[in-house]
Every structure is written in structure tokens, then in C-alpha cells.
Amino acid sequence: MANDLQVNQALNLTNQLISCLEDAERHLSSARNWGFLDVLGGGFIVDLIKHSKLNNAKVSMDRVNYLMQELQRVLGAISIPGDYRMEVGGFATFADFFFDSGIVDVYMTAKIMSSLSEVRRLKEKCYDLKSRLSQLR
Numbered sequence: 001m002a003n004d005l006q007v008n009q010a011l012n013l014t015n016q017l018i019s020c021l022e023d024a025e026r027h028l029s030s031a032r033n034w035g036f037l038d039v040l041g042g043g044f045i046v047d048l049i050k051h052s053k054l055n056n057a058k059v060s061m062d063r064v065n066y067l068m069q070e071l072q073r074v075l076g077a078i079s080i081p082g083d084y085r086m087e088v089g090g091f092a093t094f095a096d097f098f099f100d101s102g103i104v105d106v107y108m109t110a111k112i113m114s115s116l117s118e119v120r121r122l123k124e125k126c127y128d129l130k131s132r133l134s135q136l137r
Helices: 004-039 044-075 091-098 102-136
Strands: none
Touching: 004 044, 004 102, 044 102
């Protein structure tokens, strides 16, 4: 059974996680909106803005991964979901800029929407964990 210090640390980390996930969600939602514009023929400037939003989301998700590792350390035997990484970089980013076509734009937007759904699911799990931890106080 967790002691009060562990519960408080876990609650603090969970609150930080939720905040970072909300940041990532905001950036991904914005990137998705720019992605929709890109599908309609946005061009290079739209690509720059969209990828800037994706980079901001990645920074938030890197922080989420760190906080999840810390939460795992604090909770010990309690299992939480693992590493969350956005799958929108690499060749897809290169293709989005250099083969700026409707197919690539639709693919990127679909990847952004998938990442956004994953962030939202993880945020719901964090709210559930926060509720459970609050009951242990």
C-alpha cells in the first residue's frame, strides 16, 4: 500500500502530466487545423507553421515521457502505460516539404489526428489515475 508521501508525489506528477498533455493536445489540434489547410493547398508557409506546432507538441510529449517514468518510479509495482512517441517525423516530414502533394498532406494530417487521439486517451487515463490517487488520501 502506498504511503501519503508516495500518493502526494504521484498526484503532483499526475497534475504535471495532465498539464503537459493539455499543451501537447493544444499544439496537435493547431497542427491538425494547419494540416487541413495544407490539404486544401496551403503550401510552404503552411508547412512551416504546421511543423512548428508539431515540434512544440514533441517537446511536450518528451516531457510527458519523462514524467511518466518518474510516476512509474514513485508508484513502483503499479503498472502504467509506457513510452508515448509521436509518429510524424522523419521521412514524412521530409516528404511533406519536398513532395508537397495532396497525398502526403492527407497522410500527415492523418498521422497528426492519430497522435491527437492518443494524447487525448492518455489524458483521460491520467484523470482516472488522479481520481484514484485522490481517493487514497
